[in-house]
Amino acid sequence: MRAMTSIAMAGLLTLAITTTAHAQRMDAQIDCTPTGEAFDHHCMIHLMEVPDEVPVEDAEFVVRADMPSMPMAHNVPPAPAAPGDGPGVYEAMLELEMLGEWALRLDIAAPRRDVVVVVKDFGDHEEGDHGNEHGHDHDHD
Amino acid sequence: MDDFTISVISNIGLFSFVALSAYLLLLTGEISFGQQAYFALGAYGAGIATVMWGWPLAIAVVWAVAIGMAAGALVALPTVRLRGLYYSIATLAFAEMVRNAFLIFRYRREVDGFEVGPAGAEGFRDIRYIYETGISSFEYMLLIYALLAGVMLLFLLMETARLGAVFRMIGDDPVLAEMQGIDVTRYKVLAAAIAGGIAALGGCLYAHMVTYVEPAIFNVMLGVHALAYGLIGGLGTAFGPILGVIIDIGVLESTRAFSGYRMIVFGGLVAVILIVRPRGLLDETLVHRVRLWLRPAR
Numbered sequence: 001m002r003a004m005t006s007i008a009m010a011g012l013l014t015l016a017i018t019t020t021a022h023a024q025r026m027d028a029q030i031d032c033t034p035t036g037e038a039f040d041h042h043c044m045i046h047l048m049e050v051p052d053e054v055p056v057e058d059a060e061f062v063v064r065a066d067m068p069s070m071p072m073a074h075n076v077p078p079a080p081a082a083p084g085d086g087p088g089v090y091e092a093m094l095e096l097e098m099l100g101e102w103a104l105r106l107d108i109a110a111p112r113r114d115v116v117v118v119v120k121d122f123g124d125h126e127e128g129d130h131g132n133e134h135g136h137d138h139d140h141d
Numbered sequence: 142m143d144d145f146t147i148s149v150i151s152n153i154g155l156f157s158f159v160a161l162s163a164y165l166l167l168l169t170g171e172i173s174f175g176q177q178a179y180f181a182l183g184a185y186g187a188g189i190a191t192v193m194w195g196w197p198l199a200i201a202v203v204w205a206v207a208i209g210m211a212a213g214a215l216v217a218l219p220t221v222r223l224r225g226l227y228y229s230i231a232t233l234a235f236a237e238m239v240r241n242a243f244l245i246f247r248y249r250r251e252v253d254g255f256e257v258g259p260a261g262a263e264g265f266r267d268i269r270y271i272y273e274t275g276i277s278s279f280e281y282m283l284l285i286y287a288l289l290a291g292v293m294l295l296f297l298l299m300e301t302a303r304l305g306a307v308f309r310m311i312g313d314d315p316v317l318a319e320m321q322g323i324d325v326t327r328y329k330v331l332a333a334a335i336a337g338g339i340a341a342l343g344g345c346l347y348a349h350m351v352t353y354v355e356p357a358i359f360n361v362m363l364g365v366h367a368l369a370y371g372l373i374g375g376l377g378t379a380f381g382p383i384l385g386v387i388i389d390i391g392v393l394e395s396t397r398a399f400s401g402y403r404m405i406v407f408g409g410l411v412a413v414i415l416i417v418r419p420r421g422l423l424d425e426t427l428v429h430r431v432r433l434w435l436r437p438a439r
Contacts, residue, residue: 025255062144068357071347072152073366075394078144103353115272117353
């Protein structure tokens, strides 16, 4: 019980942090293609600053995936993004558990800490089709 | 600790809040399919507080818990006299009302040059508090478990106090409890309010972890899982629902032992456990035996 009290006190201290907002934000467009193996998808990510849409270079981030219809129930391993061809372009391999709507969260560590969420419908599509061409892409961060 | 482990452990912690919320109502003999509604109210309420009103997370947490408790008490007042299936359907109906309300709820304003806020079916984005304050995933996981430890502490205190005994007595036989002079209505409203507050706390933490919520997240699947965790983990102790979450998220899901068949396996597991151990793995009998075993010999 003492351990629980200590942990709770530590949490309250963390909660006391006050907010400092950033004026700049990042945004992303994600285009995914099924690899043909299970529900794996190869994704091309175009990362940019908003609102001026300047590509973000040398970014370091992982892509996390969660199903809005089954929150917290799927734990897809976060996919590290690697630089692709062109400025602001990155690639990541997602090992999804099933088709359907997934919220992809780009957890960005560099050039500064940020987060971008893109909701994509990984529908049942023919080989060669792209994930975001079927269904809908929601507005993103 | 790697990203995947942090993500799994954080999800176990977050699911535990809503599972504990359903567990508390199970103790009073009520099966609620609607705890996801309070989870949603906490998520949206706290999100609006930090994003649009610029409140610190600490105050937003208190605000979310207050919203959840108030909503829990308000829903309990008209439903407290319902029993069994009727109560379950009433809670499910309330949860669907809340989810559908968020589908049309729009409250947008400009903050730091960006329009933010709930946008109906498009969801509520930019709940970026932990990113803007530089809290890492690991630190946030610790925060989740700190608050979970606080909730568990309350449960452990409650279970050793008169309140816990009263809740269990009402769960066993409300008529007999009434005959013993217990105000069943008052205690049921109290249980519903506490349960609402716990679920809302989980929702607040969830929204700030994922930074994005939408009404689809708060569907009946969340409520059914929360209920199932208590039923498989056991009703003998508050560790029961957490055990249920660990079995599903920590073992079946994260090890990917059954891959896409996990939901089928989980459903089968719930059915088998309900037949073999109707009060769950950590049921009252087992917990009583463990307590006797742990008690120092005189």
